[in-house]
Amino acid sequence: MSSVLSQKEYGACLMKFKERLSLSGQEDLFVLMNVSMSPFTSPSNFKQVLADAIREVAEEEVEVRFHPQAVWRTARLICRTVCL
Numbered sequence: 001m002s003s004v005l006s007q008k009e010y011g012a013c014l015m016k017f018k019e020r021l022s023l024s025g026q027e028d029l030f031v032l033m034n035v036s037m038s039p040f041t042s043p044s045n046f047k048q049v050l051a052d053a054i055r056e057v058a059e060e061e062v063e064v065r066f067h068p069q070a071v072w073r074t075a076r077l078i079c080r081t082v083c084l
Contacts, residue, residue: 005029032058 005014006028018029034054 001033003031
């Protein structure tokens with residue numbers, strides 16, 4: 001699932017979020033959302049398999065588009081979001 005965070009609607013909040021991701025500019029931010037049911041009803045390593053798959057794809061996509069420092073920050077953000 002994906003969404004767009006509109007600069008017009010989110011204003012200063014979006015600017016701060018983009019700053020934390022080492023992004024700049026007045027463009028809208030396109031984001032991917034990952035929502036899943038509780039992994040505890042599935043096989044024991046489902047959560048890790050899912051996290052690894054999302055991380056792999058995200059790192060490949062981000063690597064092409066951003067400065068290496070931003071790649072690391074984005075990968076950490078993804079890992080925190082998925083692994084927690």
